[in-house]
Amino acid sequence: MSENRFASGVRTALSRHDFSTWSYVAWFCVVNILSIIILQWGVNSKNPVWNSFAFVGQVFQGRFMALNEFLLVGIMYFILIMVTNRFWLASQIMLDLSVIITVMEYFKLVSRSETIVPADLNFISGGNTGDIAEWLPSDALWVITCALIVMIITTALMIIVGHRDTRRGVVYAKNVLIRTLSRFLAAILAFTFLASFIFSMSSIDSWSNNWITTFGDSPKLWDSKVDSYANGTAVAFSRLVNPKIMDEPSGYSKQAMEQIVQKYTEAATQVNSTRSRNLTDSTVIYILSESFSDPSRVPGLKLNKDVMPKIRAIKENTTSGLMLSSGYGGGTANLEYMALSGMSMANFAPSLSSPYQQLIPNASWTPTVNQLWKSGNSYAFHPYESNMYSRSSNYKKFGFSQFWTLDPPEIIEPQDTLGTSKYVSDKAAYTAVLNSLKKDAAGETYFYQLATMQNHMPYKNYYAHNEIEAESTTGTPLGKNERTSIETFAKGAEYTDGYTQDFLDELDKLDRPVSVVFYGDHLPGAYTSAAKEEKNSLALHETDYFIWSNKASGIDNKAAGDSATNSAYTSPNFFTSQLAEHMNAKVSPYMAFLEALHAKVSAMEPAVVNKIQGWTRIPAGQGLYLDNEGKLINVADADEQTKQLLEDYKLIQYDVTAGNHYLKDTAFMSISQ
Template sequence: MISLGASRFSHWTYATLFLIFDIVGVSILQWAVTISSSRVALSSPLIGLWGFISTMWTDLRFVFILNLIVLGLIYGILLFLTNRFWIASPIFIIICVVLGIIEHMKVISRYETVLPSDMDFLHSDAGTVATFIPAGSQWIILWAIIALLALVGLCIFVNHMDLRRGRIFDGQNRALTATFRVCGILVTGLIFALFSGSVGTVGTWANTTSKFMGDIPSMWDSVYDAQRNGTLIAFLRQLNPKVMEEPDGYSQATMKRIAKRYEAEADSINETRKNYQNDSSVVYILSESFSDPTRVPGLSIDQDPMPKIRAIKQKTTSGLMLSSGYGGGTANLEFQALTGMSMANFDSSLTSPYQQLIPSLSWTPSVNQSWSSKNSVAFHPYESSMYSRSTVYKKFGFSNFYTLEKPDIIKYQDKLDSSPYVSDESAYKSALEEMQATTSNQFVQIVTMQNHMPYNNWYANNQFHVAATSGSESLGSDESLAIDTYAKGMSYTDSSTQELLDSLNKLSKPVTVVFYGDHLPGIYTTAGADSSNAIALHETDYFIWSNKASQSYDNKIANSTYTSPNFFSAQSAEHMNAKVSPYTAFLTDMHSKISAMEPPVVNKIQGWDRIPEGQTIYLDSAGNPMDARSFDAKTKQLVRDYQLIQYDITAGKHYLEDTDFMTTPTAKSDAAKAAAKQLAEEKAAAKKQSAAAVSPSASPSESKATANTSSGQ
């Protein structure tokens, strides 16, 4: 115990104070992400420090203890390094306060936690760092400085009261003391490094321990994830995720061969295609939770909630999309649609490419890049920070991202009855006005929110009623209410989507729309209990449609009955009869062999854990599951090439970046190639003609012999 007079502090005193300081450190980091905001109530519940601690007895989740242990390792390194408790402790608290203030400022200004990719600001300009600082933060900084000065002063005072002067090791044998300290640094440092480097990798001891302690990754909302699982653990989980295993044979030579193979394939495809993708506007619409509820096994709805979209699907390229999500995982479907990559190729540890992968990549090819950056715009009537979209869209090259937040605020924000979400009609109107304001062709990304869970009887005069089909298990009252509400929302989407297409038909510029539902809502409890419904509960609706100003109006391509979002760029190019890049040519070939592919799925909301066991789900053109072991040689090669291509882009050495593998032909580029080819041919012809003129037709001796013969005759 500390007395009024000087005394020699015991190791038990240091241990007690160590625990207290460690708790203070964790509390500071949790304060940093605990903010009160109206948006939090919509996305995720607010979890304060007490809620974080109380889960130990309410939910038997011990993530508070886990964060104490991991943060304690950092504290321990400082103690072994300095061998002075009253030096290491204030340094430890200062580090926590500085990191906490940075975290808090980013959460306040962007509603997003600090990500590993944000560490780049340490060697960036001051303007980048300044974006973390919201107005009025000087008071937080001032009070923090005052508190830290008081703490340092207190530690100096207590250090004088402590006859040990805070020495953890104060033996007479200096060599032994040094050995203990070095061993302590190495052991604590190694444990921390191993944990930090593998906690995000499924199957490792760190990941298993983290889950055992109650870690439940919730990366759709980085702030909620930090509140729920601890700021430190939420950060470390994203520090070193395992992306992919390196495929056998990966090398620069291998990637060159692949590039040449699909350059030839692209040349073959482009011989029969007349159009260019960026000579038209393309609109990708991710319709939140859109899927036909009448297809759900065991359900009967008294009215059709989507007659207009059903009619649209009959007239154009359309079908069912195999989704890797159920009740969640929106950004993963969006990622696949925009990049052409498949979640099936990633390691199961990579649960969210938007958070774990894209921010740290230097090369991020995406479908919108066939248009200029200024003509790539996105709309999402919700928070820009969700799934780190604001960061990801900048990487992809979108010039503007219109949301409910600054700097680009979406214009229309109307809601339906008591729904907390902006209607699809408002999202469509905002995007439509942007398209009407320019004659330029654009790539427009729309991610709606209207049909987001939960479904709490939001709509007045709801005429939809669900029931179990004959012979099926009856539905619970909560399940029925949720499905009824969802069906009404689907009806609103049905009408507003038809109105959008009618408006696009009035435009004089060509427009193609790729519309798809990301996943089914997680409300089908009864159907989900039957494992035989696995694929049915992971099939949503999609269509590709072109307006009357397009040459592809009323087109309907073959092999469209089943697909997955990674094939949308290839399908839309085929629908538009547009020329393709070697990459899109590859995806076209792939889709001809495998209509849809996704990682293993289950009939429940998976949260953010991928399923490491089981094979990838492959569907043929009739929607039947395919066994990878029975693939023919061509299909096996395509699957292997896909893994090599995706590895090179995401985890490899980017050999393809210096090639034209991702370059989509344009009228301008083809004209330049044609001119260059013609010039080369003209130069070759001129060189040949010049060589013929300089070379004599016969040698002098031959000429003389000819002359003599002639005179003799």
Template sequence: MGDAAANGPTMNFLRLARVKIMDKPSGYSKESMEALAKKYAGEAGTINQTRTANLTDSTVIMVLSESFSDPTRVPGVSFTEDPMPQIRAIKSATTSGLMLSPGYGGGTANIEYQALTGLNMANYDSSLSIAYQQLVPKLKWTPTFNQIWNQANGKSSSIAFHDFSSIMYFRDRNYQKFGFSKFYSTDGKLVLQDLQSIDSDWYYSDSSFYRQVLESVEDNQQTSQFIQIVTMQNHLPYNDWYENNQFKDEDTSSDIDNDEKISIETYAKGVNYTDQATADLLNQLNQINRPITVIFYGDHLPGIYSTANEDKHNQITLHETDYFIWSNAASASANTKLDDTTSDYTSSNYFMAQAAQHLNAKVSPYLAFLTEMHAAIPAISVPASAGDASKPVYLDADGNRIQPKDLTTQQKELLHDYQLIQYDLTAGKQYLKDTSFMATAK
């Protein structure tokens, strides 16, 4: 499930030696990786001719909002009041859309891994179920996007926040390997203060958690930062936590049993609290006179939609969450909204490439590859997200599934390049480390 339900991290760690990462792609060699790096250096040069900014001109805050998604998108679920009116308005005014998630009811760490690395779980062998536990601990080098800020402004420019235990999914050791200089959590060396829950909820509220993050942003006046945030408020279970839940009276869902309705109504109220807290956070960031961009996304839907889940035609919908990329008033990208073809559908591995486009920022050869990959196949996920164990899930710009047999020659070539890149970085010889593949142009 999500963080709190991930029992047995030690057991998974012990399985490292037996896990198969991925098959070696055809044509993998030092020469082929050097040629690939050179190829996308050329693509980066072309893209950067029209880009005027650098990613590190801005503070980028990446918010993984636990289980956040629009409940009214689920077939059969409806309310007379919109649970997320403010985020819906934000999405209408800035770069936004739907993210194809490899998880339903869980899988948080893998979605976060994709967002921070640009790698995709669909390229790995199915025996590798949790990258944070079975892969990252054994790697000597794991390039992550926060390291772009480290290289420009020093290691102190990368910090992370999670309002739960630091050891879950080995985040404490993985974040250190990723180059985060500080990690605030509910235990460990840096402990979050003054966190509060809403009514009887088991987890801390987004509003009290955001206050901690905002204080850190306000305290840093010198350099831009990369800030990683993982929330917990809307984690399962959903046991009628909230005292004044208007969604009980405003539930107009059809053909759903009472237990499921209670979970959905509780969840909808949690979404409503996140909606308000997130709008408040953006309003406060708007008062800060330096450029800040927020990448906000839900990692997966909660696993509470039993009725909708019975219909196999709903499987793609049950793996699509909400995301947006927003820049504050001090940013040159304030009020930027990328076109629908570019933003309507994505997967979390593409977020940094999209953020660079949103910011009109120059890209590394790696981000140039991801930009081209996203244009060719807007969303990619593991087979489980469509109930078919044999085929990856690819979506086009309209959210329709692309069958592997219908892939174009260009799409197949890009997917092969993706496999070469991912194999080299995680299972191969890491030849790309000795190239400029990860280096962003200045």
């Protein structure tokens, strides 16, 4: 009898029947929570399993951020259910998508120290998926294998549980039309709510912002990883979908902008009274050297040789110093944007993380330094895909007439590489520029923009017989992968050092004036040991720069460097005004403003953007301002002139990027010859 009861019990447990509505609700909550845990896994670099469960468990401690995540993820899950009308199929898709997303999050976190942001979707849709595959970390195969195992387990679970459910659909009606309309109406309403919610999340005091704030949301927009970790992956991503460009500065009006024009026109007149040259008298070359920086400045690291003796010597004899970078291991386009536009990321709203992808595509006015030159005389070179960071379309807006990349129509040549690296060498990139210079029309001057790729991540032991050795000075040895990455990068930097000197030597042979602005955009994301210490933040955000002119320009580089204002530290938004000072060239009212600001504030960048920028002294969301000794400026304690200059900067940048363009029809951006 007991055996028969047991068998009957088993048959009952395994029997198939219609699941009740409450059963669906319970399973909906379980799958939704599992999806949230999986998504959190990808943004936790330490103890990912514990921290992912702990994120949800915070609810029992009176911290309800996970409820915001539950809402966003749940609505997407609900839409899947309505579209498929199959609860278990939708659950399987939801869990699988969560696994795929978390793997992508992990890969980006390892390589770039930041999470996936909406701007990355433009990058992927531009056809860069093959490039992303080249940037996979060393443990990619293991991670993908584990992800596949998890997907198999969750799929099996959904199949087993779903097999017991005999309901033919979540929404069922005998009339097919009614059933279909009901489902899609529910899906459309849910999508409308989700879109409305997401598109207003970044606006203070909006209904959705108030909603998430009520449940404990505290944006950490200076750091996408910290924001995802603290507030949830979906919440952190969604708040960047419709970013605010800038808050309107106090006192912004047409009259205020007219006063700014008048003020800095007078300043430009005063500056120009002592200047004898024009920027456009020379060909100017801006060189963004990918990841170039001095490894010897990395705390706790020692190399067996100096990898940049030639650039070090160049820096000692011209305008040069350290550039404060907003990026670490990535963020190239932001530094490039600041250098070309003179705008600062410090002034933008934190949710605007990538101007090239979030601002420029929809901008109607994009003033950049190259526009000072004759139309058709602005050239850009980038030995990589043209659609990376939407450069192809953005450069057209900037006024570049030609753009040479690996893609047609203008294909960059030569395309030589070094060792086993797939990236075009700096020597080849410099050769492409030199070949173009030699073809330039006599008597004409040009603006060149070059963004190199040789030292781009990853650093996979490209160079045979690499004699450079890296070691830790902290007592904790470098891991094998970190040591290999550092030594590979250092060898690449040494090649850049020599090729850059050779390039300047070739420019010295030309019988036309040429000036160069050279800068490293950010450090490579290779210093994992140093990055663990918050005290190393500043050192890991300082790259090298110099401004140099060839013999034909008639400029004494040494004298220009000795007399340069606040050159020890800078940020890329000041490059154009520094170039004008170096060349003794006349300035526009805008450049006169930048020159005045740089005399008071040597460098400025936005608030922290990843963990290693642990500026604990700085309130959340406040930008970084350094003096000429590299020390933090407390804006609240700054003199009135500095405060006014910073306020004027916000007015100028707001008008250009988000305001009414009152400056557009003035001579604010023009130089009086």
